[in-house]
Amino acid sequence: MAQAFFGGVHPNDMKAATNEKAIEQIKAPAEVVIPMSMHIGAPCKPVVQKGDKVTIGQVIGEPGGFVSAPIHASVSGTVKAVEPRPFSMGGSFMSVVIENDFQNTVCADIKPVADPDSLTPEQLVEIVKNAGIVGQGGATFPTHVKISSGLGKVDYVLINAAECEPYITGDHRTCLERPEQVIKGAALLAKCFGVDKVYIGIEANKQNAADVLNATIKELKAPVVVEVLHTRYPQGAEKQLVQAISGRQVPSGKLPADAGCCIFNLNTTCAIYRAVYEGMPVVNKVVTVSGSGVIEPKNIECPIGTPICDLFDACGGLKEETYKLIMGGPMMGLAQYDVNVTVGKGTGAMLAFAGDEEKYVAEPQCIRCGKCVGVCPIRLEPIFMYKYLMKGNWEAFRDQLHGMDCIECGACTYTCPARLPLTHAFRLGKQQVNNARMAAQAKAAAEKKEG
Ligand code: SF4
């Protein structure tokens, strides 16, 4: 068993509703709405217009910069509009709307690599870039940038299959149903980075998936090792995974690459497999649809851009008492207020709640129990961070309490008996710090120009 990390919590994993349900392909929607930003970095520029015919895998959005990733049509049909539409990150965002012709015509450019074993690291980076692959665990950082910036520096390659958020079971099912994609994708990364082993980290509550992966590794004689990890949230956070598997610590304010490690989500690894062995860019996503508000929870594979109301329809609909929708897991996901927002590259789950999960308190008061300090995996002091932010003192939050190191895991909020909205406050506090930094940079640039 791998090493434990400091802190963390043990929420009820709630995975039983879907962990034995095979991934189901739903009937493609009549219309997909594909936002031109499904990654960290510069948004894409639409390269199609209303009335254009498109095919599956055709580029419809070109990268807006180096840290960006192209976007492809996920169904074949006709572009109905290029306009702002409701967006899962809030408000609306420029999107390409495609009316599905249900012909499933695949773009003529889609071709598998003839000899995957002969790929150089540079060629793999180019394939990953053209396939629009981004961190599919929710981080959505462009994968070609991650690989190219790690080449020559990284000696530990990790695949994150921890899937530690409650309810979500898409990665678990992927391991059970598509182990060859996982292992061959991992082997491509091993060759690219020149390491003799790639480590797949998976929590102990998914032992059957670890067994299937191990059998596939043996069969393919692949340079891959499965590490079974403690079942503890947030085991799948990057710094915790690095520590659990390699024993290394990622320094404050640094990235795993600074500790010689590079981490890829399990679905990202499968996307690399598909880009190389099938030539297919990112056009589909596996999403767990679950929670007490969903009539029949499922794991669903759907085209990118599928409206979330179609996901719920495929699961028998929502219960009348449903009061909350969350995209992502309950610990780190984002509340949604419009069922017309659509599935993006980083969407791993859509949850709906109709029970008594909501424990909202109107004017929460800290009882100084210290539990939040004991569970913080980064060893921060959430209670003091919160107090400073409530006084508007984000400088102390940043400088004295190292608030920018907060990974927004939600463990402190989960454990707080007084129900203080700690993580929400830290998310806003970090935004305030970033806004202040950008304002200072803009001011300095303007002064330099004048001077
Ligand atoms: S949300 Fe931030 S402060 Fe709270 S436990 Fe996670 S890392 Fe620590």
Ligand code: SF4
């Ligand atoms: S867990 Fe909640 S009540 Fe306890 S010290 Fe932290 S903020 Fe206060």
